[in-house]
Amino acid sequence: MESKHRDISLVALQGDQMLVIACDSCGAVGSKAGDQVKVPPHIVGKYTTRVAVMEVMATGAKPVAVTANICNEPSPTGEEIMEGIRQELEEWDLKLPITISTEKNMPTAMTALGITLIGTVAKSQLMIGKISPGDLVYSLGLPKIGDDVAADQGEIADARVMKKLLQLEGVKEIIPVGSSGIKGEVNKLAEAYQLRFDVLNDERLDMEKSAGPCTVVLVVTDRVFANTFEVPCYFIGKLE
Structure with missing residues (x-):
């Protein structure tokens, strides 16, 4: 099936x-x-x-x-x-x-x-179906597309980021972000789980820009997420 x-x-x-x-x-x-x-x-x-x-x-x-x-x-x-x-x-x-x-x-x-x-x-x-109300959503990497990807200076999510995420406790789901952008992905995520996404991000992060070839990954977790990565990390909101 x-x-x-x-x-x-x-x-x-x-x-x-x-x-x-x-x-x-x-x-x-x-x-x-x-x-x-x-x-x-x-x-x-x-x-x-x-x-x-x-x-x-x-x-x-x-x-x-x-x-x-x-x-x-x-x-x-x-x-x-x-x-x-x-x-x-x-x-x-x-x-x-x-x-x-x-x-x-x-x-x-x-x-x-x-x-x-x-x-x-x-x-x-499977890291699917484990999200619940109150979970926090973080964004790793900056959305980039086209020439910006080829010229990247270490600001996009890559193999090192993903492999490290898969070893962390408290990570419920990882969502690679592509052409629909961060906002598009979190909206689809909230809809899939019949939840509401509250945007709490006050950083200068373009949540509507295409992330091209998965230059950003979203992390859903039930705990405060410390940035131990070498790429930009933003707390962007909560699922309710």
Whole structure:
């Protein structure tokens, strides 16, 4: 039986095991003539992979396989995208089988990539469905998109942040933030749990800006959250 949670699919396997599936796509970002944001192809591979990995890891699942749908020629674009994919997986200490498809029939004028990541987790270990009234919501990282991501100076959430969060006590749920922005994600979160989100943030944090390839993660916890990370951390509100 399949169910949905935010942007991921959950598939029940035998016993207590669950399959967790996440995907992300990226288009018009790269070094081709038709690309709107100019970055090296390995950046496309790296950050598109990061989104899918974050979505799976945030549930408490262990990634087991990845697919890369590269809508461009195998070389040089495909090879460079694969370099970024492998670089991102290494940052997560992941050695996964990668199923790859490239465009071999015609030339392309725009870079495009789709990544799917598959993970497994025991249902009892899923970091989903544990939120309750009174829980606090924190934001880690700054929302960035496009050229700002490539030029980042250590202000976005990454593998180090996520791996550390997964080891902390009191963390009930982790929500990677993408194009809907911080406000969009907390509103969806509150609606899913039939709660109200009270905004208590008085910092200069743009809660409506797109966070692009998951440059921000939200943390829901039942305790005061000390910032021991190297990225900006904001208390943004409470669920009631």
